[in-house]
Amino acid sequence: MSERSELRSELRSELGVRAAELDASDELAKLRAQFVLDDVVYLDGNSLGALPASVPGRVDDVVRRQWGEMRIRSWEESGWWTAPERIGDRIAPLVGAAPGQIVVGDSTSVNVFKALVGAVRLAALTSDGRDEIIVDATTFPTDGYIAASAARLTGCELRPLDPAEVPSALGPRTAAVLLNHVDYRTGRLHDLPALTSAIHDAGALAVWDLCHSAGALPVDLDAHGVDLAVGCTYKYLNGGPGSPAYLYVRADLQPRFDSPLPGWNSHADPFGMSPAYEPAPGALRGRVGTPDILSMLALEAALEVWEGVSIDSVRTKSLALTDFFLECVEAYVPRGRVVSLTPSHHAERGSQVALRCADAGEVMKRLIERGVVGDFRHPDVLRFGFTPLYVGFGDAERAARVLGETVT
Amino acid sequence: MSERSELRSELRSELGVRAAELDASDELAKLRAQFVLDDVVYLDGNSLGALPASVPGRVDDVVRRQWGEMRIRSWEESGWWTAPERIGDRIAPLVGAAPGQIVVGDSTSVNVFKALVGAVRLAALTSDGRDEIIVDATTFPTDGYIAASAARLTGCELRPLDPAEVPSALGPRTAAVLLNHVDYRTGRLHDLPALTSAIHDAGALAVWDLCHSAGALPVDLDAHGVDLAVGCTYKYLNGGPGSPAYLYVRADLQPRFDSPLPGWNSHADPFGMSPAYEPAPGALRGRVGTPDILSMLALEAALEVWEGVSIDSVRTKSLALTDFFLECVEAYVPRGRVVSLTPSHHAERGSQVALRCADAGEVMKRLIERGVVGDFRHPDVLRFGFTPLYVGFGDAERAARVLGETVT
Numbered sequence: 001m002s003e004r005s006e007l008r009s010e011l012r013s014e015l016g017v018r019a020a021e022l023d024a025s026d027e028l029a030k031l032r033a034q035f036v037l038d039d040v041v042y043l044d045g046n047s048l049g050a051l052p053a054s055v056p057g058r059v060d061d062v063v064r065r066q067w068g069e070m071r072i073r074s075w076e077e078s079g080w081w082t083a084p085e086r087i088g089d090r091i092a093p094l095v096g097a098a099p100g101q102i103v104v105g106d107s108t109s110v111n112v113f114k115a116l117v118g119a120v121r122l123a124a125l126t127s128d129g130r131d132e133i134i135v136d137a138t139t140f141p142t143d144g145y146i147a148a149s150a151a152r153l154t155g156c157e158l159r160p161l162d163p164a165e166v167p168s169a170l171g172p173r174t175a176a177v178l179l180n181h182v183d184y185r186t187g188r189l190h191d192l193p194a195l196t197s198a199i200h201d202a203g204a205l206a207v208w209d210l211c212h213s214a215g216a217l218p219v220d221l222d223a224h225g226v227d228l229a230v231g232c233t234y235k236y237l238n239g240g241p242g243s244p245a246y247l248y249v250r251a252d253l254q255p256r257f258d259s260p261l262p263g264w265n266s267h268a269d270p271f272g273m274s275p276a277y278e279p280a281p282g283a284l285r286g287r288v289g290t291p292d293i294l295s296m297l298a299l300e301a302a303l304e305v306w307e308g309v310s311i312d313s314v315r316t317k318s319l320a321l322t323d324f325f326l327e328c329v330e331a332y333v334p335r336g337r338v339v340s341l342t343p344s345h346h347a348e349r350g351s352q353v354a355l356r357c358a359d360a361g362e363v364m365k366r367l368i369e370r371g372v373v374g375d376f377r378h379p380d381v382l383r384f385g386f387t388p389l390y391v392g393f394g395d396a397e398r399a400a401r402v403l404g405e406t407v408t
Numbered sequence: 409m410s411e412r413s414e415l416r417s418e419l420r421s422e423l424g425v426r427a428a429e430l431d432a433s434d435e436l437a438k439l440r441a442q443f444v445l446d447d448v449v450y451l452d453g454n455s456l457g458a459l460p461a462s463v464p465g466r467v468d469d470v471v472r473r474q475w476g477e478m479r480i481r482s483w484e485e486s487g488w489w490t491a492p493e494r495i496g497d498r499i500a501p502l503v504g505a506a507p508g509q510i511v512v513g514d515s516t517s518v519n520v521f522k523a524l525v526g527a528v529r530l531a532a533l534t535s536d537g538r539d540e541i542i543v544d545a546t547t548f549p550t551d552g553y554i555a556a557s558a559a560r561l562t563g564c565e566l567r568p569l570d571p572a573e574v575p576s577a578l579g580p581r582t583a584a585v586l587l588n589h590v591d592y593r594t595g596r597l598h599d600l601p602a603l604t605s606a607i608h609d610a611g612a613l614a615v616w617d618l619c620h621s622a623g624a625l626p627v628d629l630d631a632h633g634v635d636l637a638v639g640c641t642y643k644y645l646n647g648g649p650g651s652p653a654y655l656y657v658r659a660d661l662q663p664r665f666d667s668p669l670p671g672w673n674s675h676a677d678p679f680g681m682s683p684a685y686e687p688a689p690g691a692l693r694g695r696v697g698t699p700d701i702l703s704m705l706a707l708e709a710a711l712e713v714w715e716g717v718s719i720d721s722v723r724t725k726s727l728a729l730t731d732f733f734l735e736c737v738e739a740y741v742p743r744g745r746v747v748s749l750t751p752s753h754h755a756e757r758g759s760q761v762a763l764r765c766a767d768a769g770e771v772m773k774r775l776i777e778r779g780v781v782g783d784f785r786h787p788d789v790l791r792f793g794f795t796p797l798y799v800g801f802g803d804a805e806r807a808a809r810v811l812g813e814t815v816t
Contacts (some may be wrong), residue, residue: 035494036476044480051476056805059702067648068444068459072452072781080649107697109671110518117561137683142672142697145685149668153525153561160683185681234698240475241488259555263517264550273593273786275545277553289515289550290642292703293649294467307434351639373480378681 013333015397022324022393028317032390035238041395041402043374046184046212046352046385049238049302058301062294083246083296084265084287091237091246091304094311095210095229096220101248103286104233104296108211108245109142110261111230112178114286115247116150117260119176119205119228125256127203130175134159134166134204140184143209147178153260163190170202174304177204181219182212182350185377186341189213189350193224200225211235216351216388217315221248228253236351236387247286254282263288275407305389317388318351325353325384325396332404341381354386357407366406374398419739423805430732430801439536440798442713443646449803449810451782453486454760454793456621457646457710466709468703491704492652492673492695498711499645499654501721503618503637504628509656511694512641512704516619516653517550518669519638520586523655524558524695525668527584527613527636538583542567542574542612548592551617555586561668571598578610585612589618589627590758593785594749595667597621597758600631608633619643624759624796625723629656636661644759644795647707655694670697679792713797725796726759733761733792733804749789760793765783765815774814778805 023029036051066074075081088102095102106114116133123130135147137160146159151158161169163179170177177199182189190309192208199206205227212218215236221229229248233239249257259279264270265287268278279285326340338355356364364376374384384399431437444459472485474482483489496510503510514522524541543555545568552568553753559566569577571587585607590597600616607614613635621627623644629637637656641647657665667687672678674693676686686697687693734748746763765771772784782792792807 011562034547036472036475042479046484047441048475048480050479051471056471056476060464060468063459063648063706064444067456067501068464069446070455071450071458072783074649075456106514106518107671107699109697110514110669111671113669139679140672141675141685145670145672148685149670187580222500232698237695240471242480242698243702244700246696261559262520262553262557263515264553265517267549267553271786273549275549275552277549277556289517289653290640290650291515292652294651294702294706295700296650298471298702314759318478375480378679389589 012401015328015331019324019397022320026317026392028313028388029392031305031309032392035390039371041372043372043384043386043391043399045387046235046383048234048241049236049387050390052238052302052305054301054304055240055298059294059298062080062297080293083293083300084291085283087296087300087303088283089205089298091214091233094306095214095231096218097222097248098251101251101283102246103283104246104299105244105287105291108209108230108232109146110243111247112143112146112209113150114259115207115228115230116147116176116178116256117154118249119207120150120154120156122227122253122256123175123205123256123373124149130173130204131156132159133173133174134161134169134173134177134309136163136179136187137161138163138183139209140211143178143180161239163195164344166195167198170204171196172203174202174204176207178207178209180209180212180357184212186354187211187350187352189217189348192219192226196224196226212352216318219226226250232245233299237299238302238305239297240302243295243299244292249286251281254285257285259285261288264346265289265291280391308397311383314388318386319349321386321388321393321396322349322351322353323388323392324393325400328397328400329355329376331401332400333407334365337407338382351388352383355382356380357382363406367402370402370406372402420809423736423739426581427732427801427805434725434800436717436721436796437800439597439713440719440800443798445798447779449780451484451780451799453646453795453799453805454643455783456649457643457644458798460646460713462709462712463706464649467702467706467805470705480707488701491701492699493691495708495711499622499641499710503622503656504626505630505676507658507693509583509659510654511641511653512590512692512707513652513695513699514796515725516617516640517554519653519655520551520554520617521558522669523615523636523638523669524555524584524586525562526657526665527615528558528562528564529666530661530664531583531613533629538579538581538612539564540567541565542569542577542582542585544571544587545569546571546591546593547588547617548619551586551588560752565727571603574603575606578606578612580611582610582612584615586615586617588617588620592620594762595758595760596751597625598755600634602625604632605632620758620760624726626719626738629734641707645707646713648703648709648710651703651707652700652809657691662693665693667693669696670757673697673699673803722796726794727754727757729794729796729799729801729804730757730759730761732801733794733808736805736808737763737811741815742809745815746790750794759796760791762789763790765790771814775810778810778814
């Protein structure tokens, strides 16, 4: 055995032992049993969360009994009608929101539209001449596309900026700022408290997209006075493919929240069938049309996993996992072969690691063939999401080891 | 036995025999076996269609295998990504549309918004000064609320009118007209070909809401040159509670269709993740965000029922059913106790019967207790929907008979 391969073998054994120790002392490790997982290392929960074991039975009951047997009665008797606000309240503690401020329904894109147009209208109520929407230029593209549409329809100008430039760009023309809490590509966590505070100091409204943070780290919407927020539920919340997104409108803003999509579900008396629109009080004002019950109730079952789980402990494990993964990558992958795009400072890191790699597309294919599932983001990024509820330290070590073998 | 009750008994026996004969010669009767139904007479399929027997197994497979085992791979390998347009093409023949013009996704309300804003923008491309949206004043309220929002955001004026007044109200200011094909309350079928033609003669665009017609009668969108249309899938298409709605944009309008909700799913290259928006060609341009896969694939399974079923035969049975029900109501219900709001002319009738009844709320409760499920619409309407795929003539006779016993 050459000195090099001997060293590597020692390292491997050492990191393997460390992983086992970390897993043994992980208080969240037991949650893995609540998910349907096989031998694959699943690091794509930041794209589609794994299936919680409670979901199939629940969905089957919704289909066969609630729909098949009770039919129309289920809108009332099975709680279908109130699901959007009930499930919103289940998400609320995960993002630091008191009850009554979140409704579930529609896609993230549709909720970004409601939130941004709503924010511009709220801004117009308090001061004139606010005709500018600032959007995170590095954002997940849909936010930028929808922000452009919201700007066009409200007569605003859209300014795409790097989040770091936002504080100095804010001014008397700024109506609203749409930011991603965690960058979908690099995994960078933005400073929500400081940015929200700067936005408020300029008299504008802060709209946060929580797709890549909710369920992975504390958000504390209420504590930081966030105005409006949206997020999807199929990533760290494990709601299933295309499960409905949610909208948060801070309680004190709700009476003035003026939705651009005032569907009948947001009416104060939806079954009054009045031709005159009168918005419901509270979070319900963010509803639009008939909610997609199958997807919504699958999400409700998925959220049961969170019973008794603190988001702080999830955050602690998430950082330990990404730290350990980065350490293993450094040990196993030849220097320079990949470059981490993910900030090393904890305060700037979400729950994913993004590695730049020239042949990332090809490398990810080979990783998947070998049972390590992350994803590829054009043109050269390997993305590995760490869902603390079901990913362990052994998974992190194995993923890095297979990556090292794949790129060597 | 009094003469009166003897007469009633004879009548009952005669109508019962007629019902049995009609059921025996009904070529669609065999389809009932493809639905999960019990002894209840279910006349609320115009609110929530019954469960097709193929759905529970399919949904279970989507949840356990496609999500649970294949996870992220299913977006490609299980055809999740292309579901909105694939299922749109499955709905297309039911509404007389060639393939490539319908996408499934979002709620009806959201699709009304896309269609109306899109229509106003299309109108502006061909002539100036079109700043008026006409909407069916008797419409299902959400269409009116959303139309008001579309008008406000596009700088248009909204004119709610009775559909009969529309032709004379059309003018050089009319940009778009939103009409319901069948009135949700009375069951009145509006003259789609004539109204569309009048709207076109005025240089405006016709947007039709097919919620209460698709799956119950021929719509022939292409043949009549309809510009845009929307519809839900949980009524006569039996897609399940809150199953996604659809948007039709006529093929020749697609290159100029300019959606107010340009989410990343409508991008020409969605995974290119470009900050610049470039709309996809064709019907895909009507997509927005990530589609709700569970609800969407339940709908796909539900649509299999239509294999080999012609919408003309469905219409023939629908009219025969509502005729027979009205005949039975006349025979069984004391004169004047209920008044039909549903047009007697076939050309003006959808697939439901609406009866005005002073104590409709109370009467419907008692009907439901006795196994006849229709619904109540404020303030005084009993609504009975006839889904030809699973409602028979015996059901119609029984429903009228129980109604007669209930109100006497």
